Amino acid sequence: MQSPFKLPVAKQFGAIFFLFIITIITACDKAVEGESKDKISSSLSKEKTRNQYEFSTEESFDSESIAPYSGQHTAIYKHIDQSIEQHTAALQRWMRQPSISAQNIGIQEMAEMLRDDLTNLGFQESNLVKTDGHPGVWGYYDAGAEETLLVYMMYDVQPVNENDWQSPPFEANIIENDLGQVMMARGSVNQKGPQRAFLNALESIIAVEGKLPINIMIAAEGEEELGSPHYPQIVDAYEDRMKTAKGVIFPMISQSPDGSSRMLLGVKGILYFELESQGGEWGGPAKAEIHGSYKGLVDSPTIRLVQAIASMTDKTGNTILIDGYYDDIRPPTQEEQRLINKAVSMGDDQALQKSLDVSQWIDGQTGRAATVDLLYNPTLNINGIWSGYIEEGVKTVLPHLATAKMDSRLPLGQDPDVMLQKVRKHLDKHGFDDIKIRKLSGYPGAQTSVESDLSQAVLSVYNKYANGVSVIPRIGGSAPFYQFTERLNLPLIPTGLGYGTGVHAPNEFLLIKPNDQTKAAGLAEIEKAYVDIIFALANK
Amino acid sequence: MQSPFKLPVAKQFGAIFFLFIITIITACDKAVEGESKDKISSSLSKEKTRNQYEFSTEESFDSESIAPYSGQHTAIYKHIDQSIEQHTAALQRWMRQPSISAQNIGIQEMAEMLRDDLTNLGFQESNLVKTDGHPGVWGYYDAGAEETLLVYMMYDVQPVNENDWQSPPFEANIIENDLGQVMMARGSVNQKGPQRAFLNALESIIAVEGKLPINIMIAAEGEEELGSPHYPQIVDAYEDRMKTAKGVIFPMISQSPDGSSRMLLGVKGILYFELESQGGEWGGPAKAEIHGSYKGLVDSPTIRLVQAIASMTDKTGNTILIDGYYDDIRPPTQEEQRLINKAVSMGDDQALQKSLDVSQWIDGQTGRAATVDLLYNPTLNINGIWSGYIEEGVKTVLPHLATAKMDSRLPLGQDPDVMLQKVRKHLDKHGFDDIKIRKLSGYPGAQTSVESDLSQAVLSVYNKYANGVSVIPRIGGSAPFYQFTERLNLPLIPTGLGYGTGVHAPNEFLLIKPNDQTKAAGLAEIEKAYVDIIFALANK
Structure with a gap:
């Protein structure tokens, strides 16, 4: 099987943040729901060949059923409060070091900064990891503990258009806005801010307790924004040791300004490919466009591509007519059904539709039907299509070439190469x-159970700090989390409190010190929650 | 009805040259022809809904049946030979005056130069004609004759990329190549060269005889390369007088280097429009692209456009499934059948396929079947299509907008607005x-009879000078000749001997003095043929 990282999957992984932060993917529309059934069944109707799933439970997962984390690490919290200036400065030091992977700006320096920070924190192992691209960074803190936590990090950032920023993207200035004091910088949210906050938490534990309560592995890459083409090489180098971890966290913000928090458990896989139609033996101009008036004699490769794509879906474009395209899907488990029931009860179709400028969902669906269709059926989408003359006005050509960029989002159970x-x-x-067909990217979905120790520990800490927690069972977006969930068989959770915005955009900022109206965590509380999560995972 | 000139139809009209000069549109493949039938019939088969036409005659039009023009205007020919240096200089003077309509370079100067040349030739009327765009030029030479010839001219040229030229495009240098001496300049072929050669012929007749044997109207425009958006205003100003002409010529080269000549009698009409699909009440993102992972919830305007276009044709893209799209077509007349039979017997499918890099014609057709299908059925073509992300690599978006530029070439009988x-x-x-649907251009086809006095006079002169004459009954391309043939009810023929190349391209040149190997006419012979055509039209 071709490595899903061989070709650029730029923005796939990064896209997760966008989705994670803004998405309320489900909706409250009980009217369309059927009655509770005893057993899961997936059916293939004749008029609508997408799989339909009947739920065997109408129960909802209740995140409040997990008791808030009760540990109190007062001395460490105090250390955080006392060190907050230095901790803020540590974030600034990271943001002031540009590390734009796409332009190879500051990459080596940032990798070395991370490595040296780990050394200074007391990591026994901290070294660069050679790959065929930008180096990885490996760190291991041996606490002599039974439990080990694996932390996935990325030290690269997206490019910037400096002119679009109200404060220079690599100055990391502290700015006052309606939420309080924020740090404006490229990487403040995605992903240096949360990551360095996590290291601040480690620093505080070590400063107060002398050592961590759990062993920590850090496996960072500098090519996340390029689609993680060489991350498998980093896993190759430490695979056996990584497998001994009890789970993987990816430091990330998860709150809204109102303080509510979201936990993401799953992603769909993706197959991204180009279709290309060109004249040849079958007909059509083989090498260059010809005058459009020849259409009466000559086949059109462009119409051929249009006909080919059209044959792949029904007229609505929403049901895929490719043989077996709805096979092999793992239906929603009882656990996932409970999670979906809860998510749907908290969701709001209309709010999401408004935010996307969409009048209605496909087939007029709403509520659970829409959510389950999104998460448990594959899609086919045209990301782009082009052929011939695409400027203003009239030019009459019969193009020799037509290309479409297609993607298919795959629910758990479907393999991109099989599709x-x-x-x-x-x-x-x-x-x-x-x-x-040219495959540009492909990897399967990933799912972590809410019942995993990792999920339960993180949830308990969120329940301590956050103003309500929603657990997102899965999103329609994709990220190559399967590297951890499938290859290493570990649960993975993007983890952390805090709020920010501007990912992959100008004026990216992370909330550092909320004002009285803002309920999301500031930097100190983000760090305290990381401290608690580490102790919770150590069962302390 | 919207004026077909309201919007740019750039290159429609200009395209005629390309087609006229290089096209051998038909092919020799007698094997596929049926037997002679008594009566024309058009049938609609169930498997193939394009109209099929059974011919009622297998006879071929023989251009040699028209006796070569027998007049001898020796004194005028001698004047031409003696004046050839000044005549060549007159062409150079025109070419050295740039007149790029698209960039408004030298337009006014060139219009005035044409007007003044007409005055100097003895035209009683010669004036600029105001339009909403570049001015037209009107000229009238009253010979006191019964017959009047209308001459359509264009004084504008295409833009140039000077660096691509081996001799500067506005220097009009005389250069030696394998054909002989040629004049290399923008406009040398398209269309100043043949037009000024025509005026040289007038000058020679007047110099020798004192006056012309026929009245001449000249109605020139400076926006042909922009799609003739305001030519109807020029016709408006002189319509009643134009209608008194016996026919229209458009000075043009028509020979191959071997001296064979082609006469074009007809063009197809055109309907050019854009289709645009955008999210709205029906679904899809209304205002901006959204993340591609929402496809499971949100309709795709791009797939919608693809499905819409796909519904318009069968899977091959060659048969149109729109109701009534093969109605109203005027089948080939007996005259046209004879012309087509002759053209097919001289054509060569494989040679044209090779020149276009096309392996086979639609449905594997050849010979008369292919030619008749081309000329007597409408087409549907995608000139361009675009939506979403069309750069390198992977970006996952669900575009809100998709656009296609379509055109339909219409045989005689079909009206673009009805279509x-x-x-x-x-x-x-x-x-x-x-x-x-956004209509960008549309006008009907045009057809001149080979039996018209104009056609017969021009053919008789071609038969005197050319090394064989083929009459092209119609081409698949389009030009707004209907302004003359339909509006004024006049026959129109692009007329003139000579050879050149480089239309709308670098290194455009007109053959001025052929060497011994080249059989096409040089400037002197081009002018002599125009002299003969004028006398032939005057029945002298």
Whole structure:
């Protein structure tokens, strides 16, 4: 199987943040729900071939059923409060070091800064990891503990358009806005801010207790914004040791300004490919566009691509007509059903529709039906299509080439390479065997159980600090978390309190010190929650 | 009815040259032809809904049946030979005056130069014609004759990329190449060269005979390369007088280097429009692209456009499934059948396929079947299509907007606005009523009879000078000749001997003095042929 990291999957992984932060993917519309059924069943109706799943439970997962974390690490909290200036400065030091992977700006320096920070914290192992791209950074803190936590980090950031920023992106100035004091900088949210806050938490524990209560492995990469093309090489180097961890966290903000927090447990997989139609033996101009008036004699590769894509879906574009494209899907488990029931009860279709400028969901669906369709069926989407003359006015050409960028989001159970074969077979079966497929990216979905020790520990801490916690069972977006969940068989949770915005955009900022109206955590509380999570994982 | 000139139809008209000069549109493949039938019939098969036409004659038009023009105007020919240096200089003077309509370079100067040249030739009327764009030029030479010839001219040229030229485009240098001496300049072929050669012929007749044997109207525009948006205003100003002409010529080269000549009698009409699909009440993102992972919830305007276009044709893209799209077509007349039979017998499918890099024609057709299908059925073509992310690599978006530039070439009998209504009805009927149609251009086809006095006079002169004459009954390309053929009810023929190349391209040149190997006419012979055509039209 081709490595899903071989080709750029830029923004796939980064996209998770956007989705995670703004998405309320589900909606409250009980009217459309059927009655509770005893057993899961997936059915294939004749008019609508997408899988439909009947739930066997109407119960909802209650995140409040997990008791708030009760540990009190007062001395450490006090240390955090007393060190907050230095801790803020540590974040600034990281943000003032540009590390733009796409432009190879500051990458080596940032990798070394992370490595040296780990050394200074007392990590027995801290070293760069050679890959075929930007180096990884490995760190290991041996606490002599039974439990080990694996921390996934990324030290690279997105490029910037400096002119669009109200404060220079690599100055990391503290600015007052309606939420309180924020740090404005590229990487403040995505992802240096939460990561350095996590290290501040480690520093505080060590400063007060002399050592950590749990062993920590850190496996960072400098190519997340490029689609993590060489992360598998980092896993290769430490795979056996990584497998001994009890779980993986990815430091991340999770709150809204109102203090409510979200926990994400799963992502869909993705298959991203280009379809290309070009003139050749079958007909059409082979090498260059010709005058449009020849259409009466000459086949159009562009119409051919249009016909080929059209054959892959029904007229609505929402049901895929490729043979077997709804096979192999793992239906919602009882646990996932409870999570979905809860998420749907808290969601709001109309609010999300408004935020996206969308009048209605596909087929007029709402509520649980829409959510389950999103999360447990594959999609087919045109990200882009182009051919011929695409400027102003009239030019009459018969183009020789037409290309479409397609993606398919895959629920758990579906393998991107198997799906790719189904696309190929479909094209061949319908006489489009000359249309080329170029795979650009592909990896399967990932799912972590809410019952895992990691999930329970993080939830208990969120319940201590956050103003309500919603658990998102899965999103329609994709991230290559399968590297941890499938390859290493570990639960993975993006973890952390805090609020910020501007990911992949100008004026990215992280809330440092909330004002009285803002309920989301500031830097000190973010760090305290990380302290608690570490102790909770150590069962302390 | 919207004026077909209201919006740019750039290159429609200019395209005619390209097609006229290089096209051998038909092919020799007698094997596929049926037997001679008594009566024309057009049938609609169930498997293939394009109209099929059975010919009622297998006879071929023989251009040699028209006797070569027998007049001898020796004194005028001698004047031409003696004046060839000044005549060449007159062409150079025109080419050295840039007149790029798209960039408004030298337009006024060139219009005045043409006007003044007409005055100097003895035209009683010669004046600029105000339009909402670049001015037209009107000229009238009253010879006191019964017959009047209308000459359509264009004084504008295409833009240039000077660096691509081996000799500067506005120096009009005489250069030696394998054909002989050529004049290299923008406009040398398209269209100043042939036009000024025509005026040189007039000058020679007047110099020798004192006056012309026929009245001449000249109606020139400076916006042909922009799609003739204001030519109707020039016709408006002189319509009644123009109608008194016996025909229209458009000075143009028509020969190959081997001396064979082509005469074009007809063009197809065109309907050019954009289809646009955008999110709205029906679904889809209304205002901006959203993240691609929402496809499971949100309709895709791009797939919608693809489905809409796909619904308009069969899977091959070559048969149009829009109701009534093959109605109203005037089948080939007996005259046209004879012309097509002749053209097919001289054509070569494989040579044209090779020149276009096309392996086969649609449906594997060849010979007369392919030619008749091209000329007597409408087409549907995608000139361009675009939506979403069309750069390198992976970006996952669900675009809110998708656009296609379509054109339909219309045989005689079909009206572009009626066809547009059929497209609209089709989209509505198939549930695509939200898809917008923007008409960018549209005009009907045009056909001149080979039996017209104009055609016969021009053919007789070609038969005197050319090394074989093929009459092209119609091409698949379009030009707004209907302004003359339909509005004024006049025959129109692009007329003139000579050879050149580089239209709309670098290194445009006109053959001025052929060497011994080249059989096409040089400037002197081009002018002599125009002299003969004028006398032939005067029945002298």
